[in-house]
Amino acid sequence: MKTTLFATLPILGFSVSLQDPALLEVKTPTDGNESASKIQISENDLRIREATHLEVYAGCKWGKASFAPERITSEPLSIEIQALYERMA
Amino acid sequence: MEYQHIHLSDQERERLKDHFLKMPEVTPLSRDPKFFSLIVALGIHQEIGTIHDEFSTFLYDGSTGDKVDRSDLRSELISYQGYTGVRIWSVRSQHLDPRVRGLRTLLHPGLSFNDFKQIHQCVFFPEIITQIAALQGAELVSVRPWGLNTVFGGFDPNRSYYEGNMWEFVNADAIRYATLLENRQVAFWGTHDLVSHIAGMRLEEWPKIQARGKRMREIFERYFQGIERPTPYSLVLPYALGMLLDDLAQPMNYHSESRLSVVELLAKALETQVISPHATPYLLKYPPSIETLIQLARSNDPARAQREGESTLYQVIQELGRFSQASHRSISR
Known part of the structure; x- marks a missing residue:
């Protein structure tokens, strides 16, 4: 059975708050006279909206270099590392 | 050769x-x-x-x-x-x-x-x-x-x-x-x-x-x-913490006090479950202040991170509430 939620949406001018999934009233900004209207959205639509938004946002942010390039003029190899490369030959 | x-x-x-x-x-x-x-x-x-x-x-x-x-x-x-x-x-x-x-x-x-x-x-x-x-x-x-x-x-x-x-x-x-x-x-x-x-x-x-x-x-x-599929709503803070753990494991950031400061705030938030891991709402917009928090951590300005960290984290939590919608979904084992 499809679950239908009455929900407010995070559209400019609206506020969204964590609510019990009962009927919610949204106050729409008009010419100063507040009026109430209801928006109906299914749980499946919410799921899709969440997934779409998060896929675009979150992506590959975990695991990125977060330091600036540093110019290095030389880095002599330690004796141990030299030995590793010499052993290759 | x-x-x-x-x-x-x-x-x-x-x-x-x-x-x-x-x-x-x-x-x-x-x-x-x-x-x-x-x-x-x-x-x-x-x-x-x-x-x-x-x-x-x-x-x-x-x-x-x-x-x-x-x-x-x-x-x-x-x-x-x-x-x-x-x-x-x-x-x-x-x-x-x-x-x-x-x-x-x-x-x-x-x-x-x-x-x-x-x-x-x-x-x-x-x-x-x-x-x-x-x-x-x-x-x-x-x-x-x-x-x-x-x-x-x-x-x-x-x-x-x-x-x-x-x-x-x-x-x-x-x-x-x-x-x-x-x-x-x-x-x-x-x-x-x-x-x-x-x-x-x-x-x-x-x-x-x-x-x-x-x-x-x-x-x-x-x-x-006890939670098999936590919702993105409850994963925002752990995800940010994971990012900063990765940062701190980068040799150039080993001693970053600003990152350490924000890591402490996030760790405490998880320990006290400011956002419950059992929460099931749909997250319809990623809290914008999370970027502010991460940039604060990466600022390499420990004094500023100390000064602004808590209030920025508070903003994140407010936004999580504001940009979410309750659901009936199940997340437990």
Whole structure:
């Protein structure tokens, strides 16, 4: 059975708050006279909206270099590392 | 010095993947150095010149000082004296200047430097890099689910993220990552690992990193206990904490007090469950203040991080409430 939620949406001018999934009233900004209207959205639509938004946002942010390039003029190899490369030959 | 180009057919790649799938979830590269050298070299090779290429981020022209454009980079798999590696060069620059401390020690000296001691190409042999990391107290490992999501699939060179619903894995990945740190293990798949974690690694830093890994693993395990599929709403804070743990495991950031300060705030938020891990609302907009919090952590301004961290985290929590919608979904085992 499809679950239908009455929900407010995070559209400019609206506020969204964590609510019990009962009927919610949204106050729409008009010419100063507040009026109430209801928006109906299914749980499946919410799921899709969440997934779409998060896929675009979150992506590959975990695991990125977060330091600036540093110019290095030389880095002599330690004796141990030299030995590793010499052993290759 | 002679090296040979390696070409992998689709069938050979499939065979590599099949063999890889039989490996345990976390496997030291030293357990099968020849096999893993090929995997890692392939992982680096696939990334070079693409949006995933972190190596090119730090590559400059040694003669002009100009940034090397990643579209000018080429790479190939090579074999040399029984070792598999990856060769990277620029079609425009004959003198390369990688600006990461410690990276030059990971280059094969004979194949990378010319007679004028300039780097004309960058040649890496993962088997040798594994041994160099061991000298600095770290065990380089393969992590099977991460390999499946990168080297062996879900890789699109033109997209800014790997495919797959990462939100399905944040809880498992957070625990996994903290456990690796606790065990002095570093995943080695591609350019990020090479440039940001292995280059410049220092033995004397591991005790602190290990202790932090252990503590965070315990925090994540307690937070996610009994929950199979936490919702993105409850994963925002753990995800941010995971990002900063990765930051702190980068040698250039080992002592970043601003990151440490924000990590403490996030750890406390998880310990006190400011956002319940059992929460099920749909997150319809990512809280904008999380970027502010991360930038604060990365500001390298510890005084500012101390001053503004709590209020910024409070903003994040407010926004989580504001941009969410309750649901009936189930998340428990």
